[in-house]
Amino acid sequence: MSFQASQSTTSWRPAQNQDFRKGIAGLGLSAPSMGGFFDKDRTLPMYKDKPFAPRRTAPRRWRKPLGILGIFTLILLWYFYYSPGLPAWKGADSSDRGLELWKWAQSLESAPAKGPADWDARREKVRDAFIVSWEGYEKEAWGYDEYHPVSGGNRNMVKGGMGWIIVDSLDTMILMNLTSQVRHARQWISTSLQYNQDHDVSTFETTIRMLGGLLSANYLSTKYPTLAPLTDDDVGEAGEDLYIEKATDLADRLLGAFESPTGIPYASVNLNKSEGLQSHSDGGASSTAEATSLQLEFKYLAKLTGEPEYWNVVEKVMEVADGQRPEDGLVPIYINPQEGVFHGNNIRLGSRGDSYYEYLIKQYLQTSEQEHIYKEMWDESLKGIRKHLLAFSKNAQLLVLGERPSGLEGSLSPKMDHLVCFMPGTIALGATGGKSLSEARESSKWSQQREEEILISKELMKTCWATYKTNPTGLAGEISHFILDSPPVMMADKYPIPSLSSKPKELPSISLPLTTQDDGLEPWRKDIEIHRMDRHNLLRPETIESIFYMYRITGDEMYREWGWEMFKSFVQHTSVVEEKQSKLSPGDVGTISRIKGFTSLDDALTIPAKKRDNMESFWMAETLKYFYLLFSDRDFISLEDHVFNTEAHPLPRFKPTGDLKTGWERKPAHTS
Structure with missing residues (x-):
């Protein structure tokens, strides 16, 4: 498919001229004096039609020494800022944050600090953790898709790499105002990132991480030009063209995944051939969550470029999925791209089911609440969840969001993946639309049903927090199981559906407090x-994601404190510490410890925690981003103006126009 921009949108277009100023601004040197030194590793092409600034002439006797000095200065600048693999923090950010972070982590074992919380200082600690993580990646795995911080190893998923960690982390660096790190990443994206690999990649992961990351970087760099500002293009421009050009190239290649008989995307796609590939397992079925969680990215790209095909292919997926009118809005976790029908009966909001529900409400919010069909689908699914999946634990009445492996007629499995913990925040987001709870309650549209949704979100948030709080490390395992009554006490049995006509009133908590005592009983x-097989912790973001939403919406400082406790646990138990010999004083050589990165855990139930050797890209793309936003002001990247894709890449809300519309109607529903 060829890419054409609409006449009303030109933000994607490359700059017509290029002023190559990076690293030499203010030195009084013009580009010709470089003698082509930067041609190979420059950040962006040096356009030939850009006139160079006039050379500043020095007295003849000083010209040669000044020229030598200028070249030497430029070499140093290139070495410290642009040489691939060198830490971008050398120069402006030269303090050893790893050492300082390690000292701080050791101090956490002493008595907790007293007095009011300094949230700005806490946010800076998160920023420090990101910088340390990024520095370790730069030093030991620059350009590679995988980073193994314990061994210092690295690996690409496909030949040449996909920019997995760099692109996924890019908008976090922009939000944290890390200019030198963004510059280094942008240089790599410009000179090394390509999407023509003759290899199959995950349609879903490539969309949410790579396409979402590029689109978010494009948006943030133009909407918030003072965050990590770069001057790579024309004067006054933020240099957004690189990101959107890469994004459209990638999206055009991803379109091949949708060329199935039904429009349901194949699980994988060969980017070189733009050819979709069926899954090698599950009878060739695609994951339902993956097939239906591409919409935010492609719809925003359609709005940005004016190209309706991006919109239409993902809208077709939703029409086919909803066309089966799943019972009570709950969908099986597989869908077949050949026949366009659900595969199997397993219903859950964990892996392969989760983000289907997330993207229902977020598509509605992304389009400024214009596409009402998605709000209808969300409300229907939420009622189905309430009816079939929500139960209470036996002793403390914790609210549990279980699974139905054999369908809605089968028994409830009291199992919650960590992935399920995106749901508390998403329910609260759907209830208020991103507004504060106090503001939402003033609306004439507020109802007792919305009050119950807030209660459900609070109770599920407490359950997710309990899975962290119960472990010695303060970190959750990958999967938690819960003890229920037999038969289980379902929310639908214990609490009647709220009346829409009754006057809304706040509902009291259901579960017992998460108090602690010496005996741990x-x-x-x-x-x-x-x-035992579920004790691992992969640095996942879902719980802190929901805590972020819950704080932004309710304003309750308790959620910020929960997040702070969680962050400290990550630093204490997932950090990778290296020791080096250092000269402490004249004649005195000792060992200095510093944190060089963070890694997943094999076991979150033991101290010291048993470490794996892998840092997933979502550690920097999602987990640390949500911590940073939690400790930031509420209006910074507000929920009223943005939606976050399922990889935490913020995108703007907009009003769809012209050909960008749902274009289909729902069939009659099946209910039980």
Whole structure:
């Protein structure tokens, strides 16, 4: 498919001229004096039609020494700022944050600090953790898709790499105002990133991480030009063209995944051939969550470029999925791209099911609440979740969001993946539309049903927090199981559906408090089981994501404190510490410890925690981003003006116009 911009949109177009000023601004040197030194590793092409600034003439006797000095200065600048693999923090950010972070982590074992919380200082600690993570990646794995911080190893997923960690982390660096790090990443994207690999990649992961990352970087660099400002293009421009050009190239290649008989995307796609590939397992079926969680990215790209095909292909997916009118809005976790029908009966909001529901409400919010069909689908699914999946634990009445592996007629499995913990925040987001709870309650549209949604979000948030709080490390395992009554006490059985006509009133908490005592025999702890194979922690973001939403919406400082406790646990137990010999004083050589990065855990239930050797890209793209936003002002990247894709890449809300519309109607529903 060829790419053409609409006449009303030109933000994607490359700059007509290029002023190559990076690293030499203010030195009084013009580009010709470089003698082509930067041609190979320059950040962007040096356009030939850009006139160079006039050379500043020095007295003849000083010209040669000044020229030598200028060249030497430029070499140093290139070495410290642009040489691939060198830490971008050399120069402006030269303090050893790894050492300082390690010292701070050691101090956490002493008595907790007293007095009011300094949220700005706490946010800076998160920023420090990001910089340390990024520095380790720059030093040991620059350009590679995988980073193994314990061994210092690295690996690409496909030949040449996909920019997995760099692109996924890019908008976090912009939000944190890390200019030199963004510059280094942008240089690599310009000179090394390509999407013509003759290899299959995940349609879903490539869309949410790579396409979402590029689109978000494009948006943030233009909407917030004072964050990590770069001057790579024309004067006054933020240099957004690089990101959108890469994004459209990638999107055009991803379109091949949608060329199935039904329009349901194949699980994988060969980017070189733009050819979709069926899954090698599950009878060739695609994951339902993956097929239906591409919409935010492609719809925003359609709005940005004026190209309706990006919109239409992902809208077709939703029409086919909803056309089966799943019972009570709950969908099986597989869908077949050949026949366009759901595969199997397994219903869950964990892996392969989760973001289907997330993108229902977020598509509605992304389009400025214009596409009402998605709000209808969301409300229907939420009622189905309430009816079939929400139950109470036996001892503390923790609210549990379980699974139905054999369909809605089968038994409830009291199992919650960590992935399910995106749901508390998403429910609260759907209830208020991103507004503060106090403001939403003033609306004439506020109802008792919305009050119950807030209660559900609070109770599920407490359950997710309990899976962290119950473990010695303060970090959750990958999967938690819960002890229920037999038969389980379902929310639908215990609480009637709220009346729409009654006057809304706040509902009291249901579960017991998460109190602690010396013997560790609190009722809520007895309700949680973590099986041996489920003890690993992958630095996942879902719980802190929901805590972020809950704080932004309710304004309750308790959620910020929960987030702070969680962040400290990550620093204490997932950090990778290196020791080096250092000269402490004249004649005195000792060992200095510093944190060089963070890694996943094999076991979050033991101290010291058993470490894996892998840092997933979502650690920097999502987990640390949500911590940073949690400790920031509420209006910074506001929920009223943005939606976050399922990889935490913020995109703007907009009003769809012209050909950008749903264009289909729902079939009659199946209910039980």
